[in-house]
Amino acid sequence: MNDQTPSVLFVCVHNAGRSQMAAGWLRHLAGNQIEVRSAGSMPAEQINPIAVEAMAEEGIDITAEEPKVLTTEAVQDSDVVITMGCGDACPYFPGKRYEDWKLDDPAGQGIEAVRPIRDEIRFRIETLTAELLDQDPARA
Template sequence: MSEPQPSVLFVCVHNAGRSQMAAAFLTHLSQGRIEVRSAGSAPADAVNPAAVRAMAEVGIDLSTQTPKILTPETVRASDVVITMGCGDTCPVFPGTTYLDWKLDDPAGQSLEAVRPIRDAIEQHVRALLTRLLPEPT
């Protein structure tokens, strides 16, 4: 019998930069072993173009992603909810793990400024992946 698949929700206000990059990294690195969502309380019209370019540099395509609205149902359906240090309010439900990652906002930043944010997000995601999917012993 297989273990239930963990689910992770990444949240930031506009769901256009940090949360999109984090979701893309986790989707890529988990190879389908984790259900991944991202959302925002006030979604932007489109994903930040600098975030799309920064992720393309590491072989991950964000060009077809769109910002999504945060709903209580999305939070309730997630085992882990990660906010991106943007002061976002998120419904709290028992049994859900909440983490807050302090990350600079890539909104309005150049590609050069977004690269270190992207790299920090990747480090956080890799640590999360190790926690959620420990290697079999």
């Protein structure tokens, strides 16, 4: 890695559940070592309240976040772009690292269904953080 702070963009259609939970985890686990963005191709009016509740159980407050529209600039400015089921809505730029995380959509789900999604996102974020910061995830 170079001396610049790596940046990650999380994208899902509504930017209300999965991408917001992922951004919350990354901010929590990496602090200011990684720049975090999230956006959606068709942003919802507000964050999924069940996603907020699930994250609050882990001591992470995402209530201040708002769904944002995906811009070409956000993709260009990010080193890693992680999509969560937005398909072709994400612009592609050569030289970026793209990953598509297959995750269930928490929309319309109860807290019991959202917890495993939250926990799967945490596991993936821990791995991503270790890769970007060149750490051993067992020691992080």
